Amino acid sequence: MDISYQDAIEIIEGLSNFGSKLGLDRIKRLLDRLDNPQDKIPVIHIGGTNGKGSVSRMISSVLTRAGYKVGLYTSPHLHSIRERIQINNRLIDKDSFVNTLKILLPYIEELTDEDADFYLTEFEILTAMAFLYFYMSKVDVVVLEVGLGGRLDATNVVNNVLVSVITNVDWDHMDRLGNTLSLIGREKAGIIKRGVPVVTGARGEGLDVIADTAKKLDSNLYILGRDFSADWYVLSQAGTEMGFRNEIKREELFTGLRGTYQVDNMSIAMMGLEIIKNSLHFSDSSLFQGLAETFWPGRMEIVSRDPLVLLDGAHNKGGAEKFASSLKILFDIKPTLVVGMLKDKDSYGIISSVLSLAKEDVVVTSPRNSRALDAEALGKVVKDLGGNPIVVPDVKESVKMAIQLDSDFISVMGSLYVVAEAREVFVNGIERD
Numbered sequence: 043m044d045i046s047y048q049d050a051i052e053i054i055e056g057l058s059n060f061g062s063k064l065g066l067d068r069i070k071r072l073l074d075r076l077d078n079p080q081d082k083i084p085v086i087h088i089g090g091t092n093g094k095g096s097v098s099r100m101i102s103s104v105l106t107r108a109g110y111k112v113g114l115y116t117s118p119h120l121h122s123i124r125e126r127i128q129i130n131n132r133l134i135d136k137d138s139f140v141n142t143l144k145i146l147l148p149y150i151e152e153l154t155d156e157d158a159d160f161y162l163t164e165f166e167i168l169t170a171m172a173f174l175y176f177y178m179s180k181v182d183v184v185v186l187e188v189g190l191g192g193r194l195d196a197t198n199v200v201n202n203v204l205v206s207v208i209t210n211v212d213w214d215h216m217d218r219l220g221n222t223l224s225l226i227g228r229e230k231a232g233i234i235k236r237g238v239p240v241v242t243g244a245r246g247e248g249l250d251v252i253a254d255t256a257k258k259l260d261s262n263l264y265i266l267g268r269d270f271s272a273d274w275y276v277l278s279q280a281g282t283e284m285g286f287r288n289e290i291k292r293e294e295l296f297t298g299l300r301g302t303y304q305v306d307n308m309s310i311a312m313m314g315l316e317i318i319k320n321s322l323h324f325s326d327s328s329l330f331q332g333l334a335e336t337f338w339p340g341r342m343e344i345v346s347r348d349p350l351v352l353l354d355g356a357h358n359k360g361g362a363e364k365f366a367s368s369l370k371i372l373f374d375i376k377p378t379l380v381v382g383m384l385k386d387k388d389s390y391g392i393i394s395s396v397l398s399l400a401k402e403d404v405v406v407t408s409p410r411n412s413r414a415l416d417a418e419a420l421g422k423v424v425k426d427l428g429g430n431p432i433v434v435p436d437v438k439e440s441v442k443m444a445i446q447l448d449s450d451f452i453s454v455m456g457s458l459y460v461v462a463e464a465r466e467v468f469v470n471g472i473e474r475d
Contacts, residue, residue: 043144047136050143051123051475057150058164064194069166073199075149076170079177083113084321085200086314089188089233090209091226092361093243093307096299096338097209100311102185104332106130108324113176113184115197117165120340120462121474127172129179133473142175143167165189169196183322191219193232204318206233206261207241209310211248212360213388227251234261241313242266243306264288266306270313275305277371279344281334286312297333300342301354301368303361308333340461342368345468350377350451351441353465355458357383359391365455366396376400378448380440381424382407382460385415389423392456397429403447404429407440409459437463 045053073080086101088094095116102114112130119125127134134142146167153160162170169189176184183204188195192208211227219229227248234240234252236259242252243266256263264270273292275284281298284305297308315329324332342365343353350373356365369377379400383389397404404424408417421431432447434440441464444452454464466472 043147045140045144047140050140053143053147054164054167058162058167063163064191066194066196066199068160068162069170069196070199071153071160072146072149072162072166072170073173075152076146076174080173080199081201082177083181083202084183085203086183086185086205086207086318087188087197087200087203087233088186088207088209089192089195089230090207090243091212091214091230091358092364093209093303093310094187094207096304096307096336096341097207097311097314098185098187099338100297100299100308100333100336101314102131103336104311104315104324104329105183105185105322107332107335108322108328110182110322111180113172113179113181115169115172115176115184116187117168117189118458120458120465121472123168123475124473126168127175129176129181134175138175139171142171142178145174146170163196166196188233191229191232193229195233198233201235203235203238204321205239205241205314206235207310207314208233208252209243209307210360211244211252212358213391214358214360223247224251231255234259237261239264239317241310241317243310264313264317266309266313270309272305272309277302277305277368279372282308284308288313288316291316295330295333297336299336299338300372301364302371303364303368340458340465343465345465349445349449351468352377352451352453353461354453354455355461356392356455357387357457359388359395362392362395362455366399369396369399369453373451375451377451377453378403378405378444380405380407380444380452380454380460380464381420381456382409382417382437382440383415383420383456384409384411384413384459386413387415387457389415389420390427393423393427393429396455397424397427400453401448402430403432405432405434405440405444405447407437407460408435409437409457409463411459414459438467441467
């Protein structure tokens, strides 16, 4: 069957009309037909509410710099679905994307013929494609980011795990994961495998569940603030510098990623790397260069200096609070905010976290997404909290409006979908689907 890249995207969308549905049975049935490629490659499995993408990128960058062939699977994407599947920080090319899907399609058809109720979600199809592509490409290791939760996430079919990382446990996706931090923590802790070391930055109720799970599964647990930490840190617009320490070493580290939250993220990434160092060796030079070179678009990313334009994908209250603290430390002027988000997010919590650190005028918008919160509805939230909403439904037009209002500093946040559309205004050469 001869299909184009655009055909492939449409086929995936057509096969997955069921949105996102947690559960492992469907993807296991497909991967069994493929002889389980996911278990033939060592995996670093990374979950958590916030920061898992940054930690994934840091670890991938260090191991790539050390000379390994590193598969990286993350979500969501900003501009192209191919961003989710990378080797050594290069997107899967269009031909490989198409060819990998073509290998899967007969097996999907078989399963559908055998069971009329069988279906796969888009995330399950992409996850299976990633495993197959990484296996066929003979990568040395896969850095695997959880999509949602952990216990029932499609990535949680892996067994050849070197280390499990749970960055933190915070409020998000309560409709899917539970309405207490203990319940959310239970879902995150579901990625822990028997006897496999665990690294976490979780605290409180979430940590209690993770610690209990690790104990039951005889997995050594390394906790931020107890077993490793940052002795000191310096934040700047150039990046994040810190002093890492654990029981056996101290190290001065720097990453080009900005923000207060990158201190925890870099500490967690470093601890994860220390644990796997016997399996995947790397020099100090690879460590320092890999961290310094780490790039994660849409996360405290400066895309313009005149005017200053800052993009951040903070999309829950915890992320918004960390974004706000970073704004306060890194910049000496208040920005004009451009904000848009999805319906299922804590709009009042997010806006209340940042409003006092921004100018009174807030440009509210709505991303091109079926789950987007209407701009007028978001405007009401801003008004209720004491801000002055200016409603501009189109994201790119909202950015232009913000620049008219403020020639010094604007910041776009609230959703990676909003950030992606805004980013296309400022960054040339973006590959879009």
